[in-house]
Amino acid sequence: MVRFRNVLLPTDFSDLARNAAPFARSVAETYGATLHVLHVMSPEVQPFPAPDIGMGVLALPPDEEQAKRFLETFVRDAVGPTPSRVVTDARIGAPVAEITRYACDHQVDLIVIGTHARGLVTRIFLGSVSKAVMEHAPCAVLMVPLRAKEEA
Numbered sequence: 001m002v003r004f005r006n007v008l009l010p011t012d013f014s015d016l017a018r019n020a021a022p023f024a025r026s027v028a029e030t031y032g033a034t035l036h037v038l039h040v041m042s043p044e045v046q047p048f049p050a051p052d053i054g055m056g057v058l059a060l061p062p063d064e065e066q067a068k069r070f071l072e073t074f075v076r077d078a079v080g081p082t083p084s085r086v087v088t089d090a091r092i093g094a095p096v097a098e099i100t101r102y103a104c105d106h107q108v109d110l111i112v113i114g115t116h117a118r119g120l121v122t123r124i125f126l127g128s129v130s131k132a133v134m135e136h137a138p139c140a141v142l143m144v145p146l147r148a149k150e151e152a
Contacts, residue, residue: 016114021078024112
């Protein structure tokens, strides 16, 4: 029997993540699982003039406090009230690596992630975080396309 104890919902606060949220909440509620909501931040790159080389770049750390506020708002608005336990976390790094690392570290049984569900050519040129997560995840992955809607 399949049992979900920990469900992970990665979010970039996009419409894709908002659309996937009710599916993650529903699975967590059905199985009495803990719902983990994760946001991965990348350092911001700022160019600056460098006399010897022309231009340089400076990696600025993301605003973790702002990310935590966005996570709270996202959980309240997109996930909504849930009888399941909700855990939030914000990490800095590459999204695919951090999502799969988090899944390993927290014994995640299912990752619920939004996807554009675009064709092969688009994925080749633009990449796909959801596809890469599916390929590297240590657990099952439910990919929710934007056109999928939760029944009321």
